[in-house]
Amino acid sequence: MVLVSKPFCVMEDSPFIYGKTVSLHAFTNRESEADKLKNNLLRGINTIMMSPRRWGKSSLVEKVIHDINRKNKQTKTIIIDLFSVGTEEEFLERFAREVIKASSSKWQEWMNSGKEFFKNLVPRLSIGIEPNNDFSLSFDWKELDKYTDEVLNLPEIIAQKKDVRFVICLDEFQNLASFTGYLNLEKKMRACWQRQRRVTYCLYGSKRHLLADIFNNPSKAFYRFGDMMLLPKIETKKWVTFISKSFATSGKLIDKADAEVIPRLMKNHSWYVQQLAHYTWNLTKKKAGKPEIEAALNELLQANTPFYQKEIESISHTQLNLLKAVVRGESRFTSANVMQNYHLGTPRNVSKNKAILIQNDLIDEVNGLFEFLDPAFELWFRKQFFNQLYKI
Ligand SMILES: Nc1ncnc2c1ncn2[C@@H]1O[C@H](COP(=O)(O)OP(=O)(O)O)[C@@H](O)[C@H]1O
Numbered sequence: 001m002v003l004v005s006k007p008f009c010v011m012e013d014s015p016f017i018y019g020k021t022v023s024l025h026a027f028t029n030r031e032s033e034a035d036k037l038k039n040n041l042l043r044g045i046n047t048i049m050m051s052p053r054r055w056g057k058s059s060l061v062e063k064v065i066h067d068i069n070r071k072n073k074q075t076k077t078i079i080i081d082l083f084s085v086g087t088e089e090e091f092l093e094r095f096a097r098e099v100i101k102a103s104s105s106k107w108q109e110w111m112n113s114g115k116e117f118f119k120n121l122v123p124r125l126s127i128g129i130e131p132n133n134d135f136s137l138s139f140d141w142k143e144l145d146k147y148t149d150e151v152l153n154l155p156e157i158i159a160q161k162k163d164v165r166f167v168i169c170l171d172e173f174q175n176l177a178s179f180t181g182y183l184n185l186e187k188k189m190r191a192c193w194q195r196q197r198r199v200t201y202c203l204y205g206s207k208r209h210l211l212a213d214i215f216n217n218p219s220k221a222f223y224r225f226g227d228m229m230l231l232p233k234i235e236t237k238k239w240v241t242f243i244s245k246s247f248a249t250s251g252k253l254i255d256k257a258d259a260e261v262i263p264r265l266m267k268n269h270s271w272y273v274q275q276l277a278h279y280t281w282n283l284t285k286k287k288a289g290k291p292e293i294e295a296a297l298n299e300l301l302q303a304n305t306p307f308y309q310k311e312i313e314s315i316s317h318t319q320l321n322l323l324k325a326v327v328r329g330e331s332r333f334t335s336a337n338v339m340q341n342y343h344l345g346t347p348r349n350v351s352k353n354k355a356i357l358i359q360n361d362l363i364d365e366v367n368g369l370f371e372f373l374d375p376a377f378e379l380w381f382r383k384q385f386f387n388q389l390y391k392i
Pocket residue numbers: 017018019020021022026027028029030051052053054055056057058059060206270271272274275
């Protein structure tokens with residue numbers, strides 16, 4: 001998907017939240033996944049986690065890290081979102097900064113870390129107006145390139161000296177793969193990180209195809225680096241309980257049968273279930289029923305329309321036609337009939353387009369069948385191109 005951001009709205013008193021991670025409020029279920037991830041991270045088992053975007057990876061990691069922070073004072077934790085990091089240099093500086101910052105709560109100690117923990121590198125450290133938060137670190141690029149290992153090994157060095165452990169979580173990890181010089185960096189990361197005894201890594205992201213290539217490819221450095229978790233969707237039953245309870249605690253009502261319509265329409269997709277539940281809640285005076293859910297769905301699709309339109313504009317005609325075939329339940333795209341009916345182009349076109357739509361997370365292949373990954377986009381698409389109305 002090319003979408004970068006989504007409309008986001010969090011009403012002060014709404015029990016439903018979307019558009020930002022939900023680790024404390026509005027967080028539901030995920031007990032077994034949280035247990036597994038926490039146990040892995042506390043026992044030194046590196047973990048790789050993938051799922052399509054907006055199913056709940058960042059929220060889950062935040063929740064688990066929050067739990068670790070509360071109970072395990074000797075474990076220092078770090079979460080870095082690589083979505084906003086653009087170069088290898090920026091990544092390494094950010095990595096070093098976060099490790100130093102997590103290692104102590106005293107800014108005086110941060111300032112001494114250059115001499116204490118590095119051999120060859122000399123970090124430029126400076127403190128801003130607010131010493132406890134505002135702290136920057138940079139290296140000379142040539143030096144950094146030469147002594148990259150010193151940064152990658154920094155958490156282990158500090159952990160040994162201070163008798164602590166580190167848990168380092170790198171969100172949207174596949175972003176690193178787009179940097180120039182990545183292959184080299186990949187080898188160094190793997191070589192350093194696999195030797196570390198006091199540092200555990202959680203590497204996760206939404207681009208499953210890129211991540212699979214990094215971690216499941218026997219010829220790549222990160223092959224079998226850690227335990228692989230494929231984060232599933234949250235089950236309907238859990239969503240229904242969550243929605244009913246959230247309505248009740250905020251002074252409104254919804255019947256179980258109606259609450260069930262929300263995850264069904266949104267195919268249990270975490271973000272959209274929250275968004276639809278929020279709109280429904282917002283339109284409800286006392287008790288929500290089908291009319292409120294229907295109006296909420298319209299509102300949701302309207303709010304997202306600019307993003308869906310942009311999506312359509314960014315793909316080619318034959319790709320659009322392939323989406324139409326998918327939505328109509330076709331799966332044998334190269335059969336003469338289907339190619340002709342939907343104007344899919346040549347068989348080569350079809351396989352290329354299929355690969356592109358899968359790469360871009362627009363569609364997914366499950367046991368030889370194809371489906372849209374974005375449930376609301378699918379509803380919008382059906383209405384837009386086939387005038388199909390949603391059944392509530
Ligand atoms: N455990 C959860 N319980 C309730 N809602 C969730 C949960 N996890 C995610 N969500 C919803 O999904 C949205 C996207 O979650 P996020 O953690 O950012 O996903 P990802 O990192 O996989 O893209 C959140 O803003 C929230 O609305």
